[in-house]
Amino acid sequence: MFLAIKEMLHEKLRYSLIVVLIFLVSYLLIILTGLATGLANLNKAAINEWDASSIVLNSDSEGRLQQSFLSQDEVASLPNNGTRISQYSTLVKSENGLKENAQLVALDSKSFIFKKLKITSGSKNIRNNAGVVSDKFKSDGFKIGDYLLVANSSLRIKITGFTPRATLSALPVVYISPDTIQSLNKGVTNAVVFKNTLNNSKIPKGTNQLSIGSFINKLPGYSAQQLTFNFMIGFLYIIILIVISIFLYILTVQKLPNLGVLKAQGVSTQYLVLSTLFQSFIMSVIGVIIAIILGEITAITLPSEVPIVIDKSNIIVTGIGIIIMSLLGALIPIRQIAKVDPYKIIGG
Amino acid sequence: MSNLIFDSVTKIFGEGSSKYVALENINFEAESGQLILVVGPSGSGKTTFLTIAGGLQTPTNGDVKINDSTINSLSKKKQTKLRLEKIGFVLQSYNLVPFLTVEEQFKFVDKLKNQNLTEQKMHELLSDLGLLELLKKYPNQLSGGQKQRVAIARALYTDPDYILADEPTAALDTDRSMKVIELLRDLAHKRNKIIIVVTHDLRLKDMADKVYQIIDGKMTILEK
Numbered sequence: 109m110f111l112a113i114k115e116m117l118h119e120k121l122r123y124s125l126i127v128v129l130i131f132l133v134s135y136l137l138i139i140l141t142g143l144a145t146g147l148a149n150l151n152k153a154a155i156n157e158w159d160a161s162s163i164v165l166n167s168d169s170e171g172r173l174q175q176s177f178l179s180q181d182e183v184a185s186l187p188n189n190g191t192r193i194s195q196y197s198t199l200v201k202s203e204n205g206l207k208e209n210a211q212l213v214a215l216d217s218k219s220f221i222f223k224k225l226k227i228t229s230g231s232k233n234i235r236n237n238a239g240v241v242s243d244k245f246k247s248d249g250f251k252i253g254d255y256l257l258v259a260n261s262s263l264r265i266k267i268t269g270f271t272p273r274a275t276l277s278a279l280p281v282v283y284i285s286p287d288t289i290q291s292l293n294k295g296v297t298n299a300v301v302f303k304n305t306l307n308n309s310k311i312p313k314g315t316n317q318l319s320i321g322s323f324i325n326k327l328p329g330y331s332a333q334q335l336t337f338n339f340m341i342g343f344l345y346i347i348i349l350i351v352i353s354i355f356l357y358i359l360t361v362q363k364l365p366n367l368g369v370l371k372a373q374g375v376s377t378q379y380l381v382l383s384t385l386f387q388s389f390i391m392s393v394i395g396v397i398i399a400i401i402l403g404e405i406t407a408i409t410l411p412s413e414v415p416i417v418i419d420k421s422n423i424i425v426t427g428i429g430i431i432i433m434s435l436l437g438a439l440i441p442i443r444q445i446a447k448v449d450p451y452k453i454i455g456g
Numbered sequence: 457m458s459n460l461i462f463d464s465v466t467k468i469f470g471e472g473s474s475k476y477v478a479l480e481n482i483n484f485e486a487e488s489g490q491l492i493l494v495v496g497p498s499g500s501g502k503t504t505f506l507t508i509a510g511g512l513q514t515p516t517n518g519d520v521k522i523n524d525s526t527i528n529s530l531s532k533k534k535q536t537k538l539r540l541e542k543i544g545f546v547l548q549s550y551n552l553v554p555f556l557t558v559e560e561q562f563k564f565v566d567k568l569k570n571q572n573l574t575e576q577k578m579h580e581l582l583s584d585l586g587l588l589e590l591l592k593k594y595p596n597q598l599s600g601g602q603k604q605r606v607a608i609a610r611a612l613y614t615d616p617d618y619i620l621a622d623e624p625t626a627a628l629d630t631d632r633s634m635k636v637i638e639l640l641r642d643l644a645h646k647r648n649k650i651i652i653v654v655t656h657d658l659r660l661k662d663m664a665d666k667v668y669q670i671i672d673g674k675m676t677i678l679e680k
Contacts, residue, residue, distance in 0.1 A: 369545070
């Protein structure tokens, strides 16, 4: 790759410009991917923590927890290893005036979901109007022992513990007992969550089993939001492909006479093709590394309200994606190189 | 002793009404230690002759033999390898890689041939051609004559059996042209190479061991 490196070092400005362009698009891509992941997590983090496979809801609920009401008969005819979920969206306040929109989720303390909940501080107790709450409350100033006053009700929930990654439909979750939620929703069960997928014969009439993945996709606004992000991310990949293609094409066209002479002198097409691919690879790697570093710095410096998550898997997928696009972008210039006829360049 | 033979070589471009005979029944032979000039006006078929000799094109009829092996039946890959190992090209322009220094032009050849830089050989060659002080210079920092001398040195560096030069003096004034052609003649004689120079410059005639003329694709030998 002697030729490729020497050319890049000699033509620093030209190749730096391409690297800058790759960096800018990659940076935007990493930020957008981070936001898409962050927003997706806000919607589904709590559900992921449940570590469940399926959920049974009312058939007419369109897969939405808030719209699903299961009768006592329906719940009773389901296998008893599921976790009954009751959900109630509301505003909660602390006694010293802190406010938070929240999802109250009631479940049995013996359920597999509750057993799986991790606690970052406090204890895992939801008896006697106590609640284990999302650690978002903690970052917003709530403390263990504080009371959450539920709007439009006389219910007071004592915070006993904080749990991580507990957001549902972008709101922090307050895990309480079925007894505690009784006064708010009259003991209605919205859904039953199972660790495994149920045989269809076990699903009572009037209910519907969804995989957890399908349930997440039906969360209000979730699919539309993710599709919008995916569209923008996909478009940015195409932009990278086009940018690399155009720049490498122009550079290749400019040096076609030299390439023709090199071929005449015995330099193989394979060598010249690999040289171009190597340049594309190096430029994309440099651009991506700078973008990752600045992306991480951006994620750290942005206010915590911005739901951006730049994790390893995002970085790896985005980085590999950009590098693949860059290599694909080199295909058109490579075609030019393969087509160069040294005879025509020499002037026959 | 190397040789290059054209055996009844014909090259035809196009078909039907656009058919054009670039070379017609060419018989040509060159041996080691000879500087051969191929002269002729523009469009006479000189460059076609040179590119066929270098394996860049295949003849429509006839054979081109290098050391008695036919090169026009070789695969493209083998022809490329043959050019790298046996043939040195010196061209009118674009001879040198613009982003490599003179020294790196030689290193590049080493990389291609997977050999270590034989600095002594490079220095000897450059010293013979009076180019040692140009090692760190890029082609755009060299004069036309210097560029051609570096290109000749680079072509010689792989120790090819043949050097094929296409209008190597076209961009040079008379004085420099004579120096370049003298250099090529010395190399042919002292290093026992076959050097074929295609040119329209008849001033160089007296320097060659043999002079051929191509007119309208037909080759004749010129008496000196």
